[in-house]
Amino acid sequence: MSAPILSVRNLVVDFPLRRGNFRALDGVSFDIAPGEVLGVVGESGAGKSMTGSAVIGLLEPPGQITSGEVHLTGQRIDTLPAAELARLRGKRIGMVMQDPLTSLNPLFTVGEQLIETIRQHMPLSEDEARARAISLLEEAGIPRAAERINAYPHQFSGGMRQRVVIALAIAADPELVIADEPTSALDVSVQAQIIKVLKDLCQRRGTAIMLITHDMGVIAQIADRIMVMNAGKVVETGTVANIIKHPQEEYTIRLIASIPTISRTGDAPPAREDQGGASYVEVSHLVRDFDMGATIVDRILRRPANLFRAVNDVSFRIRKGETYGLVGESGSGKSTCARMIAGLIEPTSGSVKVAGQDVWAGSEGARARRRAVQMIFQDPYASLNPRWRVGNIIAEPIRVLGLAQTASEVEDRVADLLRKVRLDPIVMRKFPHEFSGGQRQRIAIARALSSQPEFIVCDEPTSALDVSVQAQVLDLMAELQQEFGLTYLLISHNLAVIRQMATDVGVLHNGVLVESGPVDAIFDHPQAEYTKVLLDAVPDLAAID
C-alpha cells in the first residue's frame, strides 16, 4: 500500500465553553490512500464535520486542536501558520460543502469564480484558465460548458450548482477533496448523479476523497472504506461490505439496523379482508393554483393572473386504520397536498372527505375537520411554540376543543399522552428547547393525539431526525396506529420510510399523481417511468454484496 495522502493521528479538538470544556473530537485517527474514498458516517453531533474542519484548519472559535497530528502526504499541516494553511486550501485540499446555494458567490459568474480560483493556484494566463474552467465544468458533467460558463449561479439548478462547486474544488488538482454532506440538500435523483460525478473524478484523477455524510446509502454507493463515528470518537473503520454486512461494534450494529430499506423486510402488512372496502378518507380531483405575483399593473389592465398549478387533479382514498404514503421530490406538491387535506390551505377545486364529511364545506366541515384531523409537521423545532411549556402545548387542543372540564382533568390527560409517547410526565413543566429533536417530535405527536383524532396527516415527520431516532419515531407511530386505530397520510421524500410504514402509496411528480396503488406492487413492479427512475436512484444498503 502506498503512503497515505492524509494521515490523522489521535486528533483531539476541544471547545472551552462557559460550562466547562467540551471535547468535540476525542482521539480520532485515520488514513486516506491516494484515489481512495473514505466515507465518514455518524449521526448529528458525532464529530464528522468537525473532523473535516479540523483537517483544513477551519475550526469555529473557540474550538482548537488540543493534541494529535494531521499529515498531508507526509507533511505535518496542523501546526502550520494560518496563512500557509490558507494556501493549502484550494491548492492541495479541495472542499465541497452541503449547501450549493451558499457556497457560490451570487454576484459573480461561474466562470469568473472558477478562473479566479485557478489563477490563484496555478501560473496560467486568463485564456488558459478559461479553457481549463470549461474542461473542468465538462468533467463535472455540465452540458454545453462553453456557453454556460458565463451564467450566474442562480441560473443553475441545485444539482448543477453542486457540480460547479465540485469543479471549483478540483480546480487546482488537489490531492484530497473533503466533501461535507455534498448531496444532503439535493433530491434523490439528482443525488445519484452527483455521486456518480464524484466517483468518476476520483477514479480518473486518483484524487482521495473524504466524504462526510449521515446517509449510509450514499456511502455504500461511492466509498471504499467507512469510518463510523459517534460522540467524537471513531467507533469502527473497515471496508464498505464488511461494515454493512458484518458490523462488529454494538453502535454500528444498531445504526445499520435502524436504516430503512426500500426492499421488503419483515412481514408484509396484513392482507386486507375486503379489497375495495369502505374508504375513510377520500381525496378527489384536488387542484391548487398559486398566484405567482400579479402586479398592480396586471390588476389594473385585468390581465390574466400568472398561475402556477402546484397540485393537479390528485385523487386517492385511504381505508380506516391504514397508512397511505405520498412520495415525491421537492416541488412535487406533496406538502401542498398535505396542507389542503389537513385544512390549512383551501383547495382551488376538488374535495377532501373524511368519514363522508367534506372538510372544506363551510363551518360544518371545519368543525368535523378540527375533531377528526390532526397533523404532525416536519420540523419539530418550529412546530412547538418555544415560549410555551410542554404541558400547555399538549393541552391546547384539549382546552380549545373543550375535551376536558377541570384543570386537573386536563393535566391527567396530558400526563397520559406523555406516557403514550414514552416521555416522563414530569417534563410537562419544561420548555421545548430542553429536548432533543426526537423527543420534540414525540411531544408533537402527543399534541396531535390530544384532540383524539382519527386521521393524522404526517408531513415528513422524520426527515429532520437522525436515522436511529427516525426508527424510534416510526415505531412509535406504528404502535399508536394499532392502539387507536389511526389512519395516516404519510408524506415523505424517503421511499424506504414509505415502504416500511404504508399499505398504499402514491407517487407525485410536478403536482400530478403519476402512480397510486398497494405499496408492494408499486415498489416491486413500478409502471410509471418516473417511479422507476425514482426507485433506481435510491442508494440502498440491501444492494450491497
Place this chain on the structure above:
Amino acid sequence: MSDPMQIAPATAPKTRWQRIVDSDIFFSYTRSPVTIIASLVALMLVLMAVLAPWIAPHTPFDPSTIELMDGFTAPMGDSFSGKSYLFGTDDQGRDLLSTIMYGSRVSLFVGFSATLFAMVLGISLGLAAGYRGGMLDTVIMRIADVQLSFPAILIALLIFGVARGLIPPERQENTAIWVLILAIGLSNWAQFARTVRGTTMVERQKDYVSAARLLGRHPLAIVTRHVLPNVLGPVLVIATISLALAIIEEATLSFLGVGVPPTQPSLGTLIRIGQRFLFSGEWWILAFPAFTLILLALSVNLLGDWLRDALNPRLRK
C-alpha cells in the same frame, strides 16, 4: 442500553430562578463590567427619583422651606442661612440636589410612560400588519415610513402644539404632562411597529402557528397567545434604547419651554433655567442637572446596547 420504547425518567424541571441564573443573558451580564456599572448607575438614579420625597434633603417646591436669601449658593459653599447644599442652590435658593431628584422623577415618569405607550401601540399595529398582511399592512407601514422620515422631536412638537390648541387654557397646566407623554409616545411607535411586523411575518410561517390554525383558534388568540411572546425579544431592546431617547426628547421639549409646566420642573426645565446663569459664573445650576441627564441617558443606552448584543446569538462568544 435503554429500550427506547420504555419511558426514561426525566430530570426535574428547573425553577424560574435556576432558569434565570443558567441563562446566556445572565452569563453575558456577569461578563460585562460596563453593563454592570451602567445598570448600577441607572438603578441608583431610578431609586433616587422614586424615593425623592423621603430621602431628598430639602423639599424644593414647598415655599415655606425655601430660604430665598440662600440663592446662588455654590456647591458646598457657605450659605446665608448656614444650611449646607451639596450641589449648591439656584436663583430662588432651592437646593439643587433636591430639585434634581424631583426633576428626574418627572423625567423618568414621562420617559417610562411614553415608551410604554409607544410600545403598546407599536406592537399592536406591528402584529396586525405582520399577521394580516395585504392592505392593512401597506397602510400601517406607509404611515410608519412617513413618520420615520421626520425627526421624532418635530413630530412631538407638532402633536404637542395641536394638543395645546385643543385643550382649554385653564386645564393646560394639569394635562401638560399627559400631552407630553402622548406626543413622545406617538413620535416613537414606528420603530416598534417595524420590528414587530418583521418578526411576526417570520413567526406566522412557522408550524406552531399552523398547529393552532388547525384547531380553528381565532386569529386574535393566535396572535396574542402564540406570536406575541415570540416577538418580544427584539422589542425589549428597542424599548430600552427608546427609553433613553424618550428621556432626552422630554428634556429637549422642556428645554424649549413646551414641556412640563415650571411648577413641576423636569431635568430639561432645570437645564433651561440653568443656562441663563452659565455666563454669570453660576455654572452649577446648569452643570448638575445636565450631568444627571447625561448619566441617565447614557446608562440606559448602554444597557440597551448590551441587551441587543446579548440577545443576538451570532455575537455570542
